[in-house]
Each structure stands twice: as C-alpha cells, then as structure tokens.
Amino acid sequence: MVYSPNNKHEQNLPPVHDAMPLHERVSISSVTERISQRLPALAAELVAGTQDMTDPENQSFAASPDDPREHAPCWHQFGVLTHSEEFNLRLQTTVPALLEQWGVTIPANEVLAEEIDGTPKSELLPAAALLHDIGKFTARKLKRGGDGVVSASYEDHEEHSGEIIRGHELSTALKGWGLTEAQVEYIARCAELHFELGKVRRVAGENGGYNVKFTETEAFASAAQAVIDEHPGYALEIGLEFIADSLSKTEVAAVSQTDEAILLEKPALEAEIISRGLNPKLINQALQMPVNVKVAEIYLRQWAAQRQALSTPLAPNTDSNRSSSIREADVATTDHELTDEDIDRYAVSGLAGLPWLHDQIRGAGGGSPNLAMLVSSAFPNDPTTARIVTQRMVQLINDGPDALEQRRHELFGTRES
Numbered sequence: 001m002v003y004s005p006n007n008k009h010e011q012n013l014p015p016v017h018d019a020m021p022l023h024e025r026v027s028i029s030s031v032t033e034r035i036s037q038r039l040p041a042l043a044a045e046l047v048a049g050t051q052d053m054t055d056p057e058n059q060s061f062a063a064s065p066d067d068p069r070e071h072a073p074c075w076h077q078f079g080v081l082t083h084s085e086e087f088n089l090r091l092q093t094t095v096p097a098l099l100e101q102w103g104v105t106i107p108a109n110e111v112l113a114e115e116i117d118g119t120p121k122s123e124l125l126p127a128a129a130l131l132h133d134i135g136k137f138t139a140r141k142l143k144r145g146g147d148g149v150v151s152a153s154y155e156d157h158e159e160h161s162g163e164i165i166r167g168h169e170l171s172t173a174l175k176g177w178g179l180t181e182a183q184v185e186y187i188a189r190c191a192e193l194h195f196e197l198g199k200v201r202r203v204a205g206e207n208g209g210y211n212v213k214f215t216e217t218e219a220f221a222s223a224a225q226a227v228i229d230e231h232p233g234y235a236l237e238i239g240l241e242f243i244a245d246s247l248s249k250t251e252v253a254a255v256s257q258t259d260e261a262i263l264l265e266k267p268a269l270e271a272e273i274i275s276r277g278l279n280p281k282l283i284n285q286a287l288q289m290p291v292n293v294k295v296a297e298i299y300l301r302q303w304a305a306q307r308q309a310l311s312t313p314l315a316p317n318t319d320s321n322r323s324s325s326i327r328e329a330d331v332a333t334t335d336h337e338l339t340d341e342d343i344d345r346y347a348v349s350g351l352a353g354l355p356w357l358h359d360q361i362r363g364a365g366g367g368s369p370n371l372a373m374l375v376s377s378a379f380p381n382d383p384t385t386a387r388i389v390t391q392r393m394v395q396l397i398n399d400g401p402d403a404l405e406q407r408r409h410e411l412f413g414t415r416e417s
Contacts, residue, residue, distance in 0.1 A: 028123040031177045035130045039081050046137035057142055057150055073279035077250040080133050086248035088129035095244050102297050104304040111236045117180040128190035135160025162192030190237050197242035211259045215294045221373035224299045235303050243296035253289035305374050347392040348408045358397055
C-alpha cells in the first residue's frame with residue numbers, strides 16, 4: 001500500500017512476484033543487484049497499478065518507463081531508471097572524490113561506518129540510490145496545455161518513494177532478499193530525504209537568486225543549518241544524495257566557479273544540448289550544476305565543522321588567562337566560567353576543520369556570515385560564548401598561519417610536519 005498525497009487515499013499496488021523466502025539471507029550487494037534487475041518490471045507494474053491506464057500517455061509510460069521523454073526532459077537527460085543507476089554510480093565514484101577534495105572524508109566515513117543490524121550504512125545507500133525515484137511512477141501528474149502539449153510533474157515523489165519502499169510489497173521482497181526491517185526503514189528514509197537540501201532554493205529568491213553568490217550568504221548558511229537541525233540522523237546522507245542526484249541529471253554541465261564565468265559557458269552548452277537532440281530547456285540544469293555542487297560543498301563542510309565542534313573536549317576550567325581583550329569585552333555581562341584557553345581550544349579546533357573559510361575570513365575583515373552561523377550552531381543556547389569564539393577565530397586567522405600553528409602546538413602538544 002502507498003499513501004497518495006494527491007487524493008489522500010491509499011491505493012492497491014501490484015505485488016513483487018520474485019521475493020525470496022524470508023529465511024534466506026544474501027549479501028547486501030546481491031540485494032542491490034536484485035533491485036537493479038527488478039526495477040524495469042516494478043516500474044511498469046507501479047504505473048499500471050496507480051495511473052489511469054485509459055490515457056495513452058500512461059500506457060506509453062508503462063510500456064517504456066525509462067524513456068527520457070516520459071521523465072522531465074527540462075531537467076533530466078535520462079529516463080527515471082537510467083538516472084537512478086547513474087545516481088548510484090555517482091554516489092560510489094564521484095562523490096567520494098569530492099568529499100576528499102572538500103576535506104570531509106573522515107567524518108563522512110565515520111557516519112557511514114555506523115551499522116544497522118550489522119550492516120554499515122555505506123552498504124545500504126546504493127539500495128536507496130536505486131530506489132530514490134521509485135515514487136515517480138505513482139506520483140506522476142499529467143497536464144495538457146492549450147496547444148495540446150502534454151507535460152508531466154512529479155510533486156511529492158520523494159514521499160511516494162519512501163512509502164513504496166516501506167509499505168508496498170517491495171518491502172516484503174527486500175526483507176526476503178536479506179534486509180531487516182530497520183535496514184528497509186533506513187533505505188526508505190534516505191529515499192524520502194534525497195532532495196531535502198534542494199529546499200534551500202526557497203530562500204534564494206529573496207537573496208539574489210539561486211547562484212554561487214547565494215551560497216556565501218547568511219541566508220544560505222541559516223537554511224542549510226535548518227536542514228541539519230531538522231534531520232540530525234540523516235544530515236550527511238542528505239548532502240551526499242543531493243550532489244549525487246544533481247550530477248546524475250545530465251552530462252551537459254557548466255564547470256566554472258563564479259556566476260559570471262558560468263554565464264560565459266551558456267552559448268557552448270546550448271549548442272551541445274541541441275547537437276545531442278536534448279530538450280533546449282535542459283540548459284537551466286546545465287547552468288545550475290556548479291551551484292548545486294557548491295551548495296553540497298558548503299553544506300557538508302558546515303555539517304562536518306559542527307560535528308567536530310560539538311565533539312571537541314574542553315580543558316579543565318582554571319583562573320588563569322582571564323585578562324585578554326576578548327574576555328574583557330564580555331566579562332561584565334556573562335557568568336560563564338570558560339577560560340581563554342578553553343575559548344582557544346574551541347577556536348583552534350574549529351579552524352582546523354574550516355580551511356575553506358580562512359581566505360573568506362581574511363577578505364571580510366571582521367569575519368563572515370558562514371563562520372558566525374557555524375559557531376552559533378555549536379553553541380545554540382549560549383550566544384555569548386559563540387560570539388567570543390567567533391571573535392577569537394577571526395583574530396587567530398588575521399594573526400597569520402604561523403601564529404595559528406604555534407597556538408595549536410601550545411594547546412595540543414603536536415606540530416604539523
């Protein structure tokens with residue numbers, strides 16, 4: 001059964017016929033392979049079981065569920081199934097390389113190594129990747145324009161995907177193939193949240209539009225933090241899936257890092273889209289690709305920095321080092337018992353996880369919105385300490401890398417080789 005937000009009624013969906021006996025357990029990679037093999041037939045069954053099959057458009061969709069023309073050609077080069085396979089491929093190849101480039105591989109691997117009923121999350125994510133858009137086969141709505149052109153929308157397909165995975169007979173098949181109920185729930189939740197980070201676009205319109213500059217604003221940092229706060233147990237997966245989803249939509253994409261340079265790529269990209277016989281409107285996705293990558297980068301760095309800050313141990317409180325200007329600025333208005341060494345431990349540890357912000361802090365002089373948001377998220381109930389730590393981080397950066405390394409050595413007793 002799947003809950004359809006379109007009509008608020010549950011609909012009977014077709015069964016999955018080739019489920020294995022529940023007692024037979026297979027490897028997770030075998031489960032992923034079975035999902036991949038089963039997807040074309042399952043897609044056709046879902047369309048036939050939920051759409052109006054008197055409509056020729058739905059008949060065509062059921063007959064060719066991976067036809068790119070049946071998807072959303074304004075935003076997708078591929079059909080739903082090929083896109084899902086590409087999503088899985090990008091998740092296991094391109095995304096790890098980006099994590100390494102962004103300096104967040106270690107915290108990401110720590111989370112992905114966490115086990116659900118004996119299986120690491122990293123081994124369950126491919127199943128979520130293959131099934132993330134399964135809801136499009138039940139959520140599709142057709143719209144006929146006055147010119148007779150038929151277009152399709154897939155609003156709420158994320159919710160449909162989660163419900164199909166956990167509630168449809170697909171769930172029984174997954175368990176029969178070797179997954180536990182908790183593992184199926186993890187896969188379903190990941191599928192439901194695969195575009196959650198994309199919702200930051202809702203605030204972009206009021207902040208100059210969805211572009212690279214938007215990712216540098218306090219509005220973006222706040223919106224990204226809201227996603228992290230709302231889904232703390234899936235914050236990493238949300239970032240990983242968002243970038244894998246974006247990268248698997250089209251092979252035609254801009255690669256520049258600034259809004260101005262991206263626009264300069266537009267004529268060549270339009271020409272390539274036409275030469276490939278793709279929908280001309282795909283240019284919008286092609287131009288957005290660098291923005292999506294930057295959104296994922298800043299979001300995941302923000303998540304990693306917060307994870308590190310929250311796990312940084314404080315030195316024991318003492319009465320020493322209480323005379324710096326940073327402390328004096330707030331000593332009359334706070335009852336906090338943190339020493340300057342405590343503050344420096346937070347500041348130095350935080351900066352170690354934020355190398356990408358150092359130049360931005362220097363350029364801004366007094367700090368950056370992203371830095372202030374990151375530190376505030378680490379001290380949600382203590383704005384005074386957040387302000388002090390932010391000020392100290394700015395001061396350490398402005399003092400130069402040698403001074404920062406010296407202070408790190410004094411606090412932690414090790415020096416960079």
